[in-house]
Amino acid sequence: MTARMEQRFADVAAEGRPVLVTYFMGGDPDFDTSLAIMKALPKAGADVIELGVPFSDPMADGPAIQLAGQRALKGGQTLAKTLELARLFREGDKRTPIVLMGYYNPIYIYGVDRFLDDALKAGVDGLIVVDLPPEMDDELCIPALAKGISFIRLATPTTDDRRLPKVLENTSGFVYYVSMNGITGSALPDPSLIAGAVARIKAHTRLPVCVGFGVKTADHARVIGASADGVVVGTAIVNQIASSLTEEGRATDATVPGVEALVRGLAAGVRASRLAAAE
Amino acid sequence: MNQSPKLNSFRSGPDEDGRFGVFGGRFVAETLMPLILDLQDEWNEAKNDPAFKAELEKLGAHYIGRPSPLYFAERLTAELGGAKIYFKREELNHTGSHKINNCIGQILLARRMGKTRIIAETGAGQHGVASATVAARFGLPCVVYMGATDVERQAPNVFRMKLLGAEVKPVTAGNGTLKDAMNEALRDWVTNVESTYYLIGTAAGPHPYPEMVRDFQAVIGQEAKQQILEAEGRLPDLVIAAVGGGSNAIGIFHPFLDDESVKIVGVEAGGKGLDGDEHCASITAGSPGVLHGNRTYLLQDGDGQIKEGHSISAGLDYPGIGPEHAWLNDIGRVEYVPILDHEALEAFQTLTRLEGIIPALEPSHALAEVIKRAPKMGKDEIILMNLSGRGDKDIFTVGKILGMGQ
Numbered sequence: 001m002t003a004r005m006e007q008r009f010a011d012v013a014a015e016g017r018p019v020l021v022t023y024f025m026g027g028d029p030d031f032d033t034s035l036a037i038m039k040a041l042p043k044a045g046a047d048v049i050e051l052g053v054p055f056s057d058p059m060a061d062g063p064a065i066q067l068a069g070q071r072a073l074k075g076g077q078t079l080a081k082t083l084e085l086a087r088l089f090r091e092g093d094k095r096t097p098i099v100l101m102g103y104y105n106p107i108y109i110y111g112v113d114r115f116l117d118d119a120l121k122a123g124v125d126g127l128i129v130v131d132l133p134p135e136m137d138d139e140l141c142i143p144a145l146a147k148g149i150s151f152i153r154l155a156t157p158t159t160d161d162r163r164l165p166k167v168l169e170n171t172s173g174f175v176y177y178v179s180m181n182g183i184t185g186s187a188l189p190d191p192s193l194i195a196g197a198v199a200r201i202k203a204h205t206r207l208p209v210c211v212g213f214g215v216k217t218a219d220h221a222r223v224i225g226a227s228a229d230g231v232v233v234g235t236a237i238v239n240q241i242a243s244s245l246t247e248e249g250r251a252t253d254a255t256v257p258g259v260e261a262l263v264r265g266l267a268a269g270v271r272a273s274r275l276a277a278a279e
Numbered sequence: 280m281n282q283s284p285k286l287n288s289f290r291s292g293p294d295e296d297g298r299f300g301v302f303g304g305r306f307v308a309e310t311l312m313p314l315i316l317d318l319q320d321e322w323n324e325a326k327n328d329p330a331f332k333a334e335l336e337k338l339g340a341h342y343i344g345r346p347s348p349l350y351f352a353e354r355l356t357a358e359l360g361g362a363k364i365y366f367k368r369e370e371l372n373h374t375g376s377h378k379i380n381n382c383i384g385q386i387l388l389a390r391r392m393g394k395t396r397i398i399a400e401t402g403a404g405q406h407g408v409a410s411a412t413v414a415a416r417f418g419l420p421c422v423v424y425m426g427a428t429d430v431e432r433q434a435p436n437v438f439r440m441k442l443l444g445a446e447v448k449p450v451t452a453g454n455g456t457l458k459d460a461m462n463e464a465l466r467d468w469v470t471n472v473e474s475t476y477y478l479i480g481t482a483a484g485p486h487p488y489p490e491m492v493r494d495f496q497a498v499i500g501q502e503a504k505q506q507i508l509e510a511e512g513r514l515p516d517l518v519i520a521a522v523g524g525g526s527n528a529i530g531i532f533h534p535f536l537d538d539e540s541v542k543i544v545g546v547e548a549g550g551k552g553l554d555g556d557e558h559c560a561s562i563t564a565g566s567p568g569v570l571h572g573n574r575t576y577l578l579q580d581g582d583g584q585i586k587e588g589h590s591i592s593a594g595l596d597y598p599g600i601g602p603e604h605a606w607l608n609d610i611g612r613v614e615y616v617p618i619l620d621h622e623a624l625e626a627f628q629t630l631t632r633l634e635g636i637i638p639a640l641e642p643s644h645a646l647a648e649v650i651k652r653a654p655k656m657g658k659d660e661i662i663l664m665n666l667s668g669r670g671d672k673d674i675f676t677v678g679k680i681l682g683m684g685q
């Protein structure tokens with residue numbers, strides 16, 4: 001069920017602040033380090049975890065996440081191992097929702113039914129699959145919903161009012177608003193434009209709306225969080241991991257603490273955001 | 280009751296969702312989806328608009344140089360001692376390959392849609408050159424993404440693109456070949472979706488590209504059919520073309536698909552052999568998957584990660600294939616076979632010496648298959664091959680391999 005996701009959004013809303021969604025790439029730079037990162041995220045203040053599934057051809061990602069995927073693949077990461085990461089995390093944390101984010105082909109090759117069963121067993125709550133628009137809902141979205149896994153859709157600046165109902169139709173969990181036409185890691189656009197877009201989407205749905213792409217600092221999190229139900233931070237975390245690695249791309253003692261420190265700052269940002277809005 | 284198990288036509292695809300059987304579709308990010316739907320509407324309008332058709336034909340005749348000749352390869356036929364071999368001479372088109380047929384069509388669409396900037400991906404550089412050419416002709420800025428490996432091995436085409444005013448952006452991700460260039464072009468498109476038209480160079484990608492590119496290239500087969508009927512009074516027994524993404528092949532195949540007597544063969548890049556990873560035989564050695572907007576045969580590992588292919592020819596160096604080919608393979612209408620690098624290289628030299636035509640390395644693959652099959656066929660049989668491009672771009676690569684460099 002998506003109970004865990006609903007509960008988390010409800011709990012955070014009751015605190016009067018937006019949700020902090022943190023993305024990192026499963027297996028970057030190796031399995032054990034990424035498990036340690038995953039475990040550190042909620043402790044540092046992350047509310048929802050987006051677990052990246054590496055793909056050889058990440059068409060919607062900028063250089064930072066492309067490189068993270070390459071490091072993970074080089075380290076032997078697979079979809080099966082990413083599910084294993086989720087399962088090991090879930091043993092110690094029953095409450096933080098996990099959303100798998102990636103591209104369709106690895107899931108298609110794994111087999112949709114087998115994947116959904118294994119994901120459910122591993123404690124996965126939702127899926128974001130970049131290259132499955134509503135037109136392709138029969139592939140994965142409908143089967144996922146039938147099994148009780150949320151299918152979180154991306155809405156973008158090109159998703160106009162005419163199209164929005166179609167995009168929202170089978171969406172569950174939350175709506176992920178992509179702040180600009182572009183790839184991950186681009187610069188954050190004017191926050192007032194984003195606030196307008198969030199309001200537009202909220203007029204069509206009762207689901208929470210989280211904003212991602214371009215949110216990198218505590219200050220961004222604070223400003224965007226003033227109008228959105230949540231903020232998604234990805235590239236900043238991935239960059240933080242990359243900057244801590246050795247020249248050969250191995251983890252160091254600074255890798256996990258670096259992520260923790262960054263996320264603590266972002267968590268402070270979301271906690272300050274409604275205060276800012278109330279001012 | 281009509282219980283015929285046969286399809287009544289092999290030419291009716293795709294359906295309205297862009298599917299050829301289970302292949303094709305629209306697997307793209309949401310940002311691109313509204314644009315892809317717009318493109319589909321525009322294309323549906325354009326293809327029924329007599330003015331569009333007239334402009335296409337006019338540019339075809341006066342700018343590209345259509346119809347391209349059908350040529351009887353007399354000496355090659357005599358040498359092989361079997362079937363009569365005809366070439367559809369797409370290498371004589373303006374810019375030197377079939378790629379321009381599609382580019383002219385798509386730039387007219389881009390203009391109809393009010394787009395002000397063109398992007399393209401290229402492998403061999405032929406599509407890049409054709410895109411840069413039509414962009415110059417219609418006064419639009421053009422950015423071409425090209426794998427860094429290909430920038431090196433297709434240097435003459437890089438220079439041509441630059442002369443034509445295009446910006447060539449080398450892509451270093453992956454192996455630096457066509458698939459990486461396509462990823463980067465898609466990233467550009469997502470970022471500049473409002474202003475930019477993505478001019479895809481082959482019959483692949485999200486719907487409506489596979490259908491649209493096929494229809495722009497089908498002029499090859501339509502002309503060839505008429506020309507062979509004029510020359511021989513009958514249809515060919517065998518039609519052959521090389522398959523990268525599959526645009527020149529589907530262009531010559533499509534008008535013949537419903538002619539039962541015509542056997543059709545697509546030639547994939549067998550590289551250094553199908554045993555290892557150094558080939559690009561997506562159908563012969565791949566499996567169905569989803570990449571670049573469509574479901575089709577791909578070279579991939581057990582985790583669904585796409586492999587980097589290899590071919591001596593940059594234009595065939597793509598680990599996928601257009602979805603219509605995937606379907607034509609599965610229903611058994613077209614046979615797909617691999618040709619190795621060295622076989623293509625030998626065919627390249629044979630044609631050069633016997634007919635005085637320097638072919639591109641891509642159609643040299645088709646030619647190698649012709650060389651295998653013609654001697655086994657009767658002298659009264661006819662082979663039609665798509666000579667999709669000329670080899671000027673490849674002379675340095677070939678010269679280096681043959682030790683003919685300075």
Ligand SMILES: Cc1ncc(COP(=O)(O)O)c(C=O)c1O
Binds near residue numbers: 376403404482521
């Ligand atoms: C001359 C020529 N033939 C064939 C190809 C392969 O592409 P397609 O399969 O789309 O015809 C290329 C691609 O660059 C080419 O330049």
